[in-house]
Amino acid sequence: MPVHPFVATNSRSPGSCSSFDGVSGSSRTATATARLLAEAALEGARRLGARHASFRLDRVRTGRLVLFDGSVHTAHDSTVTGLSVQVWHDGAWGFAASGEVTARSARDTAGRAVDQARFCSALGREEEPVPEPVHDGTWSSGFRIDPFSVPEAERADLPAAWSARLLAAPGVAHVHAKVVAVREDKFYADLAGTSTAQRRVRVHPQVVVAGGSTALRTVGPPTGRGWEYLLGEGWDWDAELAALPGLLRAKQHARPVVPGTYDLVIDPSQLWLTIHESVGHATELDRVLGHEASYAGTSFVRPGDVGGLRYGTPLMTVTADRTTPHGLATVAYDDQGVAAQSWDLVRDGVLVGSQFDRRTARVAGAARSVGCAFAESALRPAITRMPNVSLAPAPGGPTTEELISAVDDGIYLVGSDSWSIDARRGNFQFTAQQAHRIRRGELAGQLGGVAYQSETRAFWGALSAIGGAGTYQVFGADLCGKGQPVQTAAVSHGCPTAVFQGVRVRNTAGSW
Amino acid sequence: MVTPQEIAESALAGRGDRIAIVDETSTAHLRWAGNAVIGNGVVHSRTLTVIESVPGAGIGVVSREGALDRDAVRSAVAEARATASRAAPAPDAHPLPTAAERHWSRPPTGTSSAALAGVVGQLAEVFDRARARGESASGYAEHEVRTTYLASSSGLRLCHAQPGGVLDLTVHRADHTASGWAGADLADPAEADLLAGYTGIAARLDAPRHHVDLSPGRYEVILAPSCVADLMIHLHGAADLQEALAGGTVFSGPDGGTRLGERLAEAHLTLASDPAAPGLDCLPFTVVRAPGPGASCFDNGTPLRRTEWISDGTLANLVGTRHAARSTGLPCTPRIGNLVLSGRATDRTLDDLVAGTDHGLLVTSLWYLREVDPARLLLTGVTRDGVHVVKGGEVVGTAHDFRFDESPVELLARVVEIGRPEPTLPREWGDREYRTAMPALRVEDFTLSSAGTGV
Numbered sequence: 001m002p003v004h005p006f007v008a009t010n011s012r013s014p015g016s017c018s019s020f021d022g023v024s025g026s027s028r029t030a031t032a033t034a035r036l037l038a039e040a041a042l043e044g045a046r047r048l049g050a051r052h053a054s055f056r057l058d059r060v061r062t063g064r065l066v067l068f069d070g071s072v073h074t075a076h077d078s079t080v081t082g083l084s085v086q087v088w089h090d091g092a093w094g095f096a097a098s099g100e101v102t103a104r105s106a107r108d109t110a111g112r113a114v115d116q117a118r119f120c121s122a123l124g125r126e127e128e129p130v131p132e133p134v135h136d137g138t139w140s141s142g143f144r145i146d147p148f149s150v151p152e153a154e155r156a157d158l159p160a161a162w163s164a165r166l167l168a169a170p171g172v173a174h175v176h177a178k179v180v181a182v183r184e185d186k187f188y189a190d191l192a193g194t195s196t197a198q199r200r201v202r203v204h205p206q207v208v209v210a211g212g213s214t215a216l217r218t219v220g221p222p223t224g225r226g227w228e229y230l231l232g233e234g235w236d237w238d239a240e241l242a243a244l245p246g247l248l249r250a251k252q253h254a255r256p257v258v259p260g261t262y263d264l265v266i267d268p269s270q271l272w273l274t275i276h277e278s279v280g281h282a283t284e285l286d287r288v289l290g291h292e293a294s295y296a297g298t299s300f301v302r303p304g305d306v307g308g309l310r311y312g313t314p315l316m317t318v319t320a321d322r323t324t325p326h327g328l329a330t331v332a333y334d335d336q337g338v339a340a341q342s343w344d345l346v347r348d349g350v351l352v353g354s355q356f357d358r359r360t361a362r363v364a365g366a367a368r369s370v371g372c373a374f375a376e377s378a379l380r381p382a383i384t385r386m387p388n389v390s391l392a393p394a395p396g397g398p399t400t401e402e403l404i405s406a407v408d409d410g411i412y413l414v415g416s417d418s419w420s421i422d423a424r425r426g427n428f429q430f431t432a433q434q435a436h437r438i439r440r441g442e443l444a445g446q447l448g449g450v451a452y453q454s455e456t457r458a459f460w461g462a463l464s465a466i467g468g469a470g471t472y473q474v475f476g477a478d479l480c481g482k483g484q485p486v487q488t489a490a491v492s493h494g495c496p497t498a499v500f501q502g503v504r505v506r507n508t509a510g511s512w
Numbered sequence: 513m514v515t516p517q518e519i520a521e522s523a524l525a526g527r528g529d530r531i532a533i534v535d536e537t538s539t540a541h542l543r544w545a546g547n548a549v550i551g552n553g554v555v556h557s558r559t560l561t562v563i564e565s566v567p568g569a570g571i572g573v574v575s576r577e578g579a580l581d582r583d584a585v586r587s588a589v590a591e592a593r594a595t596a597s598r599a600a601p602a603p604d605a606h607p608l609p610t611a612a613e614r615h616w617s618r619p620p621t622g623t624s625s626a627a628l629a630g631v632v633g634q635l636a637e638v639f640d641r642a643r644a645r646g647e648s649a650s651g652y653a654e655h656e657v658r659t660t661y662l663a664s665s666s667g668l669r670l671c672h673a674q675p676g677g678v679l680d681l682t683v684h685r686a687d688h689t690a691s692g693w694a695g696a697d698l699a700d701p702a703e704a705d706l707l708a709g710y711t712g713i714a715a716r717l718d719a720p721r722h723h724v725d726l727s728p729g730r731y732e733v734i735l736a737p738s739c740v741a742d743l744m745i746h747l748h749g750a751a752d753l754q755e756a757l758a759g760g761t762v763f764s765g766p767d768g769g770t771r772l773g774e775r776l777a778e779a780h781l782t783l784a785s786d787p788a789a790p791g792l793d794c795l796p797f798t799v800v801r802a803p804g805p806g807a808s809c810f811d812n813g814t815p816l817r818r819t820e821w822i823s824d825g826t827l828a829n830l831v832g833t834r835h836a837a838r839s840t841g842l843p844c845t846p847r848i849g850n851l852v853l854s855g856r857a858t859d860r861t862l863d864d865l866v867a868g869t870d871h872g873l874l875v876t877s878l879w880y881l882r883e884v885d886p887a888r889l890l891l892t893g894v895t896r897d898g899v900h901v902v903k904g905g906e907v908v909g910t911a912h913d914f915r916f917d918e919s920p921v922e923l924l925a926r927v928v929e930i931g932r933p934e935p936t937l938p939r940e941w942g943d944r945e946y947r948t949a950m951p952a953l954r955v956e957d958f959t960l961s962s963a964g965t966g967v
Contacts, residue, residue, distance in 0.1 A: 074802060077573070078575040079576050092549070095551070095553035095554075098555070099558050100556075100558075116625060119552065119625050119632070120549045122632075123635060123636060124547075126550075152595060210760075290546050291546075293650035295680075379577075418892070423913070451884060453915070484654070485539070485654060509885065
């Protein structure tokens with residue numbers, strides 16, 4: 001009989017781990033079933049000669065609610081359940097997955113994974129993965145209200161009320177609202193004896209107001225929280241929605257930007273995406289090694305650059321972690337059974353670290369993985385994915401207002417919009433939801449058509465001032481694509497407001 | 513094991529206006545980089561999508577991939593019904609297409625790693641050749657078969673098995689001074705010719721390597737078919753009738769309405785979709801698993817036929833649902849899973865276009881195309897793995913990849929030469945729903961907005 005094992009722990013603070021003793025009885029049964037499936041798969045792999053084998057059983061539920069002018073346009077609830085086995089057999093890796101969740105399927109899948117390894121063994125061998133201490137634990141992310149426990153009507157009522165409120169405002173002709181909620185249950189076990197069960201929840205509400213030929217989107221980010229986030233815990237939706245119509249009207253009257261070079265004051269709601277693309281992806285070791293050469297792209301960073309490459313000015317310190325409370329990449333264990341960690345990527349402007357997993361750790365000269373393996377579901381192999389990557393604020397640093405007041409002729413950018421970066425993570429272009437002219441230290445109306453273009457190290461080399469902890473905010477992406485077969489991941493990025501001098505600005509309306 | 517047809521019938525049991533779609537998916541993949549395999553896998557899964565329509569209310573959509581037993585089917589139906597009963601009336605509500613049957617009793621088609629055995633054999637030789645030439649080969653091969661069963665309470669019982677796949681190869685010189693890319697649709701793995709792809713790349717890499725620095729400006733470019741495919745996919749993605757009528761898209765009329773009937777290109781270009789296109793066959797009926805722009809769940813099962821989106825340079829049709837057709841008086845023109853761009857009959861290839869170019873740039877593939885102005889469909893993007901400088905009909909050097917700004921709609925008006933359409937893999941959107949056949953195009957005044965720094 002198919003079984004539906006899943007983890008159903010109570011909410012705990014992020015990063016906390018506990019034994020199975022703290023889990024409810026029904027969940028214990030479910031996890032016991034998962035262990036039985038794991039045993040069937042791992043024993044099968046061991047008998048077939050696999051030196052390393054891991055088993056994953058995932059269930060990922062996604063709810064998408066789309067409203068147009070307050071009416072529900074789409075209500076889509078999807079669940080992906082599956083199991084998979086990854087083996088290292090005679091120096092070659094093999095992966096197999098199935099949507100059939102039975103002990104027989106688990107055994108068959110292990111056999112297919114070993115077949116895969118044999119199938120590819122003639123094309124080269126890979127070193128043994130680095131070891132990891134054995135773990136046995138459960139963990140749940142820091143959510144208070146499981147969004148799927150909220151009655152569906154209630155889930156639609158809130159964005160509908162937001163829409164009605166915005167439609168009543170002058171200048172707003174249409175309102176698009178979307179709420180995405182994800183609950184991810186993952187079970188992992190391997191031949192070394194590690195066994196982990198985790199639940200993560202995230203939500204992402206978005207509202208777009210449109211009037212005339214102009215549209216403006218909320219900047220409230222996706223986050224590793226539950227429904228409480230929509231009720232104002234972690235983000236002041238009331239304040240953002242109240243400000244939206246006025247900002248839209250101002251955007252409707254925006255003056256076209258004059259192309260040139262400007263000092264940019266970049267709000268965390270905009271800067272996070274530039275960090276994601278130009279630092280986060282550029283420091284993934286699999287890209288550095290060329291594993292994504294044919295698809296997601298490589299990096300200008302070379303394998304020997306860690307410890308010597310000047311990435312930006314000394315103001316730039318970037319951390320990586322899988323432990324930030326409510327972070328979208330926060331876990332207790334990664335998808336290779338590695339415990340969550342935090343480390344520096346860039347310190348005082350110099351590249352000092354990278355992101356890797358158990359397969360690539362040796363290349364980084366590391367005896368242990370930093371825990372960056374992730375798969376969007378059991379039906380995909382785990383690959384190196386970005387942890388939370390964040391730019392540190394300046395201790396005792398200035399406020400955003402103080403940063404703006406120090407700029408004579410510049411632009412203050414808020415909210416991310418379009419983005420594009422080349423395959424080596426060098427040349428890029430970003431646009432914003434709002435672009436405010438700065439004249440003699442004061443905001444002087446919105447500008448239209450603003451796109452900034454730069455090259456990664458030139459851009460971070462132009463970092464001239466950085467805000468204090470009071471300006472620091474966490475944003476993020478919940479649909480970051482990478483890998484073949486392509487899969488998505490969610491990741492958070494914290495940063496302060498920051499100033500970049502002399503950045504090239506183009507007008508997307510025509511002149512360059 | 514329960515059959516997909518039984519799952520579908522089980523989902524339709526009981527009262528209600530309902531659609532059940534069962535997708536049986538089987539995939540084998542192989543990935544390599546640095547002249548070594550870095551990943552492989554086989555995946556089998558089954559997905560049930562239940563679309564419930566409640567008269568006077570709306571629709572509810574629930575999908576379940578994996579672990580599909582009878583309890584899971586029952587709960588999916590119950591959840592879809594509960595959602596539909598609470599939803600606002602669907603503006604596109606329409607009776608479902610009437611009873612029809614097509615291949616309903618067929619078992620699902622699968623694939624396995626054996627389908628990639630030929631690729632594995634060729635790959636060993638590619639690795640050997642690349643190592644000998646000081647190159648690094650990376651790439652991906654995937655073969656997938658998705659067998660779709662579409663059943664409805666109105667009597668539809670339709671089945672279609674759609675093979676698909678990707679074969680791509682990137683080769684970098686070890687000193688990172690040059691790179692090349694080749695890609696192909698891998699619906700039929702027996703036709704995989706990785707060695708031909710490698711040989712073509714090697715020839716480009718062996719062309720004169722004199723480096724030319726480019727400055728921002730406008731250039732004549734020859735776009736390889738893959739580039740044209742990525743641009744046309746963006747164009748087609750923006751070609752929604754209802755969105756155009758709402759205003760603000762590149763196909764919106766200046767004073768309301770649409771640009772239908774407007775000449776977009778002097779050249780005799782035709783952009784069409786045809787489920788029976790030879791070598792590009794795709795689903796012959798509409799399958800909508802979730803509503804979205806240009807996609808109505810009520811259109812599920814609608815037979816598809818050849819549709820011209822651009823006819824001889826003139827905008828002929830926009831993607832329209834049955835609801836859009838009813839409200840505008842225009843024909844129903846749903847999205848179809850392939851795109852073919854063609855000019856007047858010609859045998860001219862990419863190499864012929866190069867030979868006919870005095871001064872220009874040959875671009876191999878495009879990447880990271882993103883919209884910056886929906887009113888013009890202005891895109892920014894970068895070239896990738898191969899910009900070649902052409903003079904006097906020959907490749908005389910290479911240039912770094914560069915960032916460009918282009919609207920695929922405006923670009924059509926600047927096409928000065930059209931090659932013969934050939935099956936191609938869009939570099940950026942090759943893993944999506946479109947199969948494509950595109951010509952190489954020679955285009956004037958292509959806007960290079962900033963020069964890149966490497967390959």
